[in-house]
Amino acid sequence: MERLVTIKTFTYPHEAYILQTKLEDEGIPTFLKDEKTVQVYNFYSNAIGGVKLQVWEKDTQR
Known part of the structure; x- marks a missing residue:
């Protein structure tokens, strides 16, 4: 199963x-x-580790 x-x-x-x-x-x-x-509660950004940009695992080599 593919993952992000x-x-x-x-x-x-x-x-x-x-x-x-x-x-x-x-x-x-x-x-x-x-x-x-983060858009709604921007002061939480550091606490939750920010906004994560994710791709499918197969696309990480592209």
Whole structure:
């Protein structure tokens, strides 16, 4: 079973959107874990480890 892998973390979602867009333009599906939590409660960002940009494990080598 394939799993999601965190490839980079960011303090705020808008920082992650830049790399997310670049990867998706290359055809790599991405997911942002904890994006909504940090948007609503931005002071939780450090406590929960920020916004995690994730891809499928098979896409980490691309």
